[in-house]
Amino acid sequence: MSLxxxxxxxxRQVDFSESSRVLTFFSREFGKFAALAKGAKRIRGPFDAALDLLSECRVVFIRKSSGTLNLLTEARLTSRFQPQQGGTKDGLSRLYTGYYIAELLCSLTEDFDPFPELFDLAKSVLSLLSSAETHPSTLVVHFEISLLQHIGLLPNLFECSVCGCPVEQNGKFAHWVSQGGLLCHSCRREEYAGTSVSAGSIEILRRLTESSPDLAARIRLTKEQTEECHKLAVSAITNVIGRKPATLRYLQM
Ligand SMILES: [Zn+2]
Structure with a gap:
């Protein structure tokens, strides 16, 4: 037990009793962890508005030995996620994008596995979602791809997984989901059942993995490019977590 x-x-927020909640946090120092917040549901509770979904806060908690729920003792709001108040016309859709990002962090990271870069990335993306000048769909694809890259599950975007031929400008490739790779036209087999992805979209994905969220947010992709890139990322994510993310259906890409 330590403070x-x-x-x-x-x-994530789950009701625990009439007045308490169990919160899941993604933190810079410890990665993901859950903690019981006693009195969190009371209007003038001890944590105020610091514990709204996607709020960033400074927290103090008692870390229990494994198997027991940690206990939140303090939470001070640093910044609130308010995409509908940033002068954006599509605030609701940006709000759902935030929920999707929260779900991916929840599903694809382990408890107490620190990932400071991923925390910084999530923080920038949430802040960029509140700005009217950014394209939410590019931010979604950028976050999906960067998250896969951080956890070491991004498909190899440079060559065919079987023959090793490089991805060239005009080729048509297939995403080999179970092996986390790509297949060229001549190596593609019916039984791998991968979806097609154009070399152009693979090039975009490669560029996005090298871009900061700031830069990515200003890239405008065509509808086809967005669909292909998002589809590839979602297939890889679904393969890892064993189901489609629940908030995926609220996303407007
Ligand atoms: Zn090949």
Whole structure:
């Protein structure tokens, strides 16, 4: 049992009793962790508005030995996720994009596995979603691809997984989901059942993995490019977590 401090984003809330909630945080210092917040549902509770979904806050918690729920003792709001108040016309859709990002962090990371870069990435993406000048769909694809890259599950975007031929400008490739790779036209087999992806979209994905969220947010993709890139990322994510993310159907790409 120890007292810990962290900068954290609220990624999940579950009611525990009439007045308490169990919160899941994604923190800079510890990665993901859950904690019981006693009195969190009371209007003038001890945590105020610091614990809204996707709020970033400074928290203090008692870390229990494995198997027991950690206990939140303090939470101070750093910044709130308010995409509908940033002068955006599509605020609701941006809000759902935030929920999707929270679900991906919840499903694809492990408890107490620190990932400071991923925390910084999530923080920038949430802040960019509140700005009217950014394209939410590019931010979604960028986040999906970067998250897969951080956890080591991004498909190899440079060559065919079987013969090793490089991905060239005009080729048509297939995403080999179970092996986390690509297949060229001549190696593609019926039984792999991968979806097609154009070399142009693979090139975009490669560029996005090298871009900061700031830069990515200003890239406008065509509808076809967005669909192909998003589809590839969602197939890889679904393969890892064993189901489609629940918030996926609220996304407007
Ligand atoms: Zn090949």
């Amino acid at each position: 810990e401090k962290a900068d954290a984003i609220v990624i």
